[in-house]
Amino acid sequence: MYRYDEFDAAFVRERTAQFSDQVNRRLAGEINEDQFRPLRLMNGLYLQLHAYMLRIAVPYGTLASRQLRMLAHIARKYDRGYGHFTTRQNIQFNWPKLRDIPEILADLASVEMHAIQTSGNCIRNITTDQFAGAAADEIVDPRPVAEILRQWSSLHPEFSYLPRKFKIAMSGGPHDRAAIRFHDIGLQAKVDDRGIVGWEVWVGGGLGRTPMIAKRINEYVPNEHLLAYLESILRVYNRYGRRDNKYKARIKILVHETGIDKIRDEVAEEFRAIANGVLTLPQAEVDRIGAYFAAPEFERVNATVDVAKERIAEPAYGEWLDRNLHPHRQPGYASVTISLKPIGGAPGDATAEQMEAVADLAERYSFDELRVTHEQNLVLPHVRVSDLREVYDALVEARLATGNAGLITDMITCPGMDFCALATARSIPIAQEISRKFSAPERQKEIGDLKIKISGCINACGHHHVGHIGILGLEKKGVENYQITIGGNATEDASVGDTLGHGFAAEEVPDAIERLIDTYIARRETPDEPFIAAFKRLGEAPFKEALYGNG
Amino acid sequence: MEILTGNELMSGATVYLDRDGNWVEDLQRARVFLKEETEVRDAAIAATKKTLRINSLEIEAVTLRDGLILPDRIRERIRADGPTAPRFDRQHLDRDGHVSI
Ligand code: SF4
Numbered sequence: 001m002y003r004y005d006e007f008d009a010a011f012v013r014e015r016t017a018q019f020s021d022q023v024n025r026r027l028a029g030e031i032n033e034d035q036f037r038p039l040r041l042m043n044g045l046y047l048q049l050h051a052y053m054l055r056i057a058v059p060y061g062t063l064a065s066r067q068l069r070m071l072a073h074i075a076r077k078y079d080r081g082y083g084h085f086t087t088r089q090n091i092q093f094n095w096p097k098l099r100d101i102p103e104i105l106a107d108l109a110s111v112e113m114h115a116i117q118t119s120g121n122c123i124r125n126i127t128t129d130q131f132a133g134a135a136a137d138e139i140v141d142p143r144p145v146a147e148i149l150r151q152w153s154s155l156h157p158e159f160s161y162l163p164r165k166f167k168i169a170m171s172g173g174p175h176d177r178a179a180i181r182f183h184d185i186g187l188q189a190k191v192d193d194r195g196i197v198g199w200e201v202w203v204g205g206g207l208g209r210t211p212m213i214a215k216r217i218n219e220y221v222p223n224e225h226l227l228a229y230l231e232s233i234l235r236v237y238n239r240y241g242r243r244d245n246k247y248k249a250r251i252k253i254l255v256h257e258t259g260i261d262k263i264r265d266e267v268a269e270e271f272r273a274i275a276n277g278v279l280t281l282p283q284a285e286v287d288r289i290g291a292y293f294a295a296p297e298f299e300r301v302n303a304t305v306d307v308a309k310e311r312i313a314e315p316a317y318g319e320w321l322d323r324n325l326h327p328h329r330q331p332g333y334a335s336v337t338i339s340l341k342p343i344g345g346a347p348g349d350a351t352a353e354q355m356e357a358v359a360d361l362a363e364r365y366s367f368d369e370l371r372v373t374h375e376q377n378l379v380l381p382h383v384r385v386s387d388l389r390e391v392y393d394a395l396v397e398a399r400l401a402t403g404n405a406g407l408i409t410d411m412i413t414c415p416g417m418d419f420c421a422l423a424t425a426r427s428i429p430i431a432q433e434i435s436r437k438f439s440a441p442e443r444q445k446e447i448g449d450l451k452i453k454i455s456g457c458i459n460a461c462g463h464h465h466v467g468h469i470g471i472l473g474l475e476k477k478g479v480e481n482y483q484i485t486i487g488g489n490a491t492e493d494a495s496v497g498d499t500l501g502h503g504f505a506a507e508e509v510p511d512a513i514e515r516l517i518d519t520y521i522a523r524r525e526t527p528d529e530p531f532i533a534a535f536k537r538l539g540e541a542p543f544k545e546a547l548y549g550n551g
Numbered sequence: 552m553e554i555l556t557g558n559e560l561m562s563g564a565t566v567y568l569d570r571d572g573n574w575v576e577d578l579q580r581a582r583v584f585l586k587e588e589t590e591v592r593d594a595a596i597a598a599t600k601k602t603l604r605i606n607s608l609e610i611e612a613v614t615l616r617d618g619l620i621l622p623d624r625i626r627e628r629i630r631a632d633g634p635t636a637p638r639f640d641r642q643h644l645d646r647d648g649h650v651s652i
Contacts, residue, residue, distance in 0.1 A: 026560070027560070029603050047607060049630050050564070050565055050633060050634065095639075095642060097563070346636065349637070417626055417629055418634035418635055423626070432636055475625070478623060
C-alpha cells in the first residue's frame with residue numbers, strides 16, 4: 001500500500017492545524033456560518049438533518065487494517081459506534097460534534113487519512129474496481145496510477161473551483177466493476193499492439209438529474225501522457241463548463257451539448273500545447289509508486305474448495321462460498337466480499353466492533369489489505385482458499401457472514417431522508433422491507449444476480465438509474481412516493497433504466513418488486529438467464545404489465 | 552402556522568425557538584407563529600442570526616392536532632424524532648449548547 005512521503009504527511013498535518021484554527025474561530029464567533037461553510041466542506045464536514053456528518057476519503061477504496069481500526073476508534077469515541085460506507089468508497093460518520101472534528105482529523109492523519117476532496121467543486125476521491133490488484137481478469141492494477149492521479153489532483157490550484165464536482169473512476173480490466181461509464185472521466189486499462197498498458201478514456205458520464213453514459217474520447221492514452229491528457233480535459237471543462245446553472249454545470253452536459261467530436265478536438269488542441277511538458281509521467285515514477293502496490297508474497301498453493309459439497313454439509317457456508325468469493329489471479333487464493341447487507345439491516349453500516357473484526361481478519365488472512373466497494377461492502381482481497389473456513393467462522397461471530405453478494409438483498413442504498421438534508425424520501429426503510437421480503441436464501445438463489453439500487457432523491461447517490469431495478473424516492477403532495485426504473489446497468493454494457501409508469505407508496509414498493517421478479521422468473525428462458533438479460537430480450541411490456549396491469 | 556427551526560452550532564442538533572426566546576430540543580415547546588405574526592417572526596430570525604449559533608435556520612409550516620404541533624413536511628417530522636431506520640435517538644445539545652435571543 002502507498003505510504004505518505006514527507007510532503008503528504010506535512011500537507012495533511014498543516015491542513016488539520018488550519019482547520020482546527022478555523023473551527024476555533026467559528027466557535028468563538030469570529031467568523032459566521034457563511035464564511036465557515038466552504039471551509040468545513042473542504043474538510044468533508046457537512047451539516048445534515050440531525051447533526052454534522054463527516055465524510056472521510058478512502059483513496060481508491062484501499063485501506064490497511066490500522067486505518068480501519070482507527071475508523072472504529074473514531075466511531076466509538078466521537079460518534080455512535082458505527083460508520084456508513086458509501087458508493088464513493090468513502091466512509092461517513094453521522095453524529096460528530098463540531099468541537100471534536102480537529103481531534104478526529106488529527107487521529108485520521110496519524111494513520112495517513114483525511115477528509116479532503118470529499119466535497120466541493122474539485123476533483124473528488126478517485127474510485128477503482130474493488131478487486132484491483134487481485135482479480136483474475138485484471139490487465140493491470142489501477143491503483144498506482146490512481147495514486148499518481150490523487151497526487152496530481154489534490155488541491156490542484158487550477159481545478160479547485162471547477163464549475164461543479166468532478167469524479168474519476170478506474171478499472172484495471174475489461175469487466176467494469178467501478179461504473180466508469182457513469183463518471184465525469186472513466187479510465188479503462190487497455191493494451192496496445194506492442195503489449196504496453198495504457199488507458200481508454202471515457203468522458204461525460206454521470207447520474208443525478210440527467211443520467212448520461214460516458215462517451216469514448218480516446219481509445220488509448222499511454223501512462224506517459226495520461227496526466228497531460230486529463231489536464232487537457234479538465235482545462236476544456238473549466239473553460240466551457242456552465243457556471244450559470246448548477247444543474248447544467250457537470251461535464252456530461254458540456255459533452256452532450258457540444259458533442260463529443262468537438263470536445264475531442266478541443267482536448268487534442270490543449271493536449272498538443274502541453275504534451276511532453278512537466279506533466280509527462282516518467283516510467284521510473286510509475287514504477288516507484290507501483291512498488292508500494294507490489295503483489296504480496298503469495299504462497300504457491302493450489303487448494304480449491306468444493307462448494308457443492310460444502311453446501312450439502314452446511315448450506316449457509318456453501319451459499320457464502322458460492323456468492324462472496326471472487327476469482328483471484330493467484331491460484332489457491334480468492335477475494336472475499338464481506339457483505340454489509342444483513343437481512344433487514346441498514347446497507348453499508350458497520351459497527352466499531354465489526355470494523356475491528358474485519359481489521360483483524362485483514363491482518364491475519366489478507367496481507368493487511370482491505371477494500372471498500374462502491375456497492376457498500378468490504379473486501380478481503382487476498383485470502384488463501386485453505387483459510388476460507390476460518391475467515392467465515394470469524395465473520396459469523398462478527399455477524400458479517402451474509403452470503404448475498406450480488407443477490408437481490410445486496411442493495412445499494414443512499415442514506416435518504418433519515419439523514420440527508422437534500423433527500424425527498426427515505427431509502428433505508430425501503431431497502432429493509434425488500435430485504436425482509438426476499439430474505440429466504442432459496443428465494444434469493446432462485447432469483448440469482450440482481451442489482452437493486454435506491455436513491456432518496458434525484459441526486460442519485462444510490463445509483464438508481466443503473467440498477468437492474470432502480471428505486472427513486474420523491475415527495476408527492478407531502479407523501480413519499482417511489483418511482484421504479486428497470487433495465488439499468490453500470491457495467492461495460494452500460495444502460496440507464498426506464499420508468500414504466502407512475503410511482504408507488506412506500507408500503508407498495510416490496511410487492512411491486514415481487515411482481516417484477518415473478519414476471520422475470522416466469523418468462524426467463526433458463527434459470528441461468530439473469531434478470532437483466534431477460535429484460536433486454538423481453539422488453540418493457542411484460543414488466544409494465546406486472547407493475548400496472550394490462551389496462 | 553409556522554415554527555422556527557435550525558441546527559445548533561456545537562452539536563448540530565435540531566432545535567426550535569420557544570416562547571421565551573430559547574432554542575430548545577422539544578418540538579412541542581416551539582413557539583407557533585400565526586399568519587399575522589410575520590413581523591415578530593422575522594424579528595426572531597434576525598435576532599437568531601446575530602447569535603451566530605443556529606445554522607440552517609428555516610421557517611416550517613405546522614398544523615396543530617389535538618394540541619400537538621405536527622410539521623407539515625415528513626422531513627421535519629423525521630428531524631424532530633431522529634432517523635427512523637435504523638432507529639436512533641436524535642442528537643442532543645451539549646451543556647454549553649444553550650442559545651437564546
Ligand atoms: S441521493 Fe439524495 S437523498 Fe440520497 S444521499 Fe444523495 S443527496 Fe442524499
